[in-house]
Amino acid sequence: xxxxKVPKSQKAAEMGFFDVPTNWEKHWKGMPxxxxxxxxxxxxxxxxxxxxxxDLKQLSKLLDQEISVRTKTIWYPKLVRERTKHKKxxxxxxx
Numbered sequence: 894x895x896x897x898k899v900p901k902s903q904k905a906a907e908m909g910f911f912d913v914p915t916n917w918e919k920h921w922k923g924m925p926x927x928x929x930x931x932x933x934x935x936x937x938x939x940x941x942x943x944x945x946x947x948d949l950k951q952l953s954k955l956l957d958q959e960i961s962v963r964t965k966t967i968w969y970p971k972l973v974r975e976r977t978k979h980k981k982x983x984x985x986x987x988x
Contacts, residue, residue, distance in 0.1 A: 933972065 943949045946962075953960040958971050 933968075 943952060956969060958967055
């Protein structure tokens with residue numbers, strides 16, 4: 894006998910758990926569709942092979958970025974990430 898494991902999400906769908914409208918759906922009527930803004934779109938991407946540690950240091954200096962043997966990817970020019978930890982959304986209800 895061969896048994897196949899059914900994913901939990903499929904079991905839930907079969908049991909009808911996703912047929913019940915959630916609370917937000919009744920309030921979402923007439924609202925615009927959310928379209929995310931792609932900020933860090935890559936124009937092109939390629940692989941660079943470096944022969945020696947000296948070449949790696951030279952490349953790092955040339956690009957003005959910290960690159961080591963453990964570096965997987967970099968952005969050029971260097972990507973400056975926005976710090977968002979301190980930001981929050983505040984909802985003020987009108988009286």
